[in-house]
Amino acid sequence: MENHEQGKERFSKRLSQNEVEKCMIFLPFAVVASFLEFQEGHLFRMDVVDSLGKAWSFMGMFQINEEFGNYVSISWPQFAAEKGLKANDEVIFMEKPRQEGEESCKQLKVRIKRKIRLFGQDIWGELMV
Template sequence: MKMISKLLTNTDVEKSLLVPSSSLGVLPFEEGHFFNINVIDKVGKAWSFPCFIQQSEGIESSVVSVGWLKFLCDRDVRVGDMVFLHQESMDDDSTGTGAQLKIEVKRKIRLLGEDIWAAVE
């Protein structure tokens, strides 16, 4: 899976995270199908996000609506934060073929006159 990074909008934090279906690689599903994405957060907690492929108004390609509101509440994620979703190989996989999806959320803060992106815990 490619890395997804998105600056969060009101819709992302009030309803569901919307990402272009093309950003998730080739999905074996068509519009209207449901599936789950299993991810691991920064502290190692596993999450399962229900997803739905839908056609969005004014957009030629379909989008994936990711149900992640419980994650948002648990992590105090807000509008303006940046979410990153990417695939990483597993260090303890003896075959060397295993991978897992990681999710990270960062918030822009001002520190000593500089804007930096800090992890949201």
């Protein structure tokens, strides 16, 4: 998981088969703590914009687990279905620059990258659907 790209705050994760099947992403608390506001056991809404400019709202929850540690689960069934997410896809969330007159709260942009094999080489390309 990374936290910076060209000066922008970001975090990313490769999806597991379990996450694809459940249409959820599980992120360690420490990775998302500066991006999201939440309380243990309470649902929160995460508003994002995809690479095509479409707005999405995901539901999430912060959970404490002795075995796995503190984590955030984010549910996105419609997004996962429309994007055709697969195991090993990389999901990248980054801070979206605010435009003049926009709310002062942090807004996020989401990008999906998928590895393809082209002429014997692995290439990561952005999923534009």
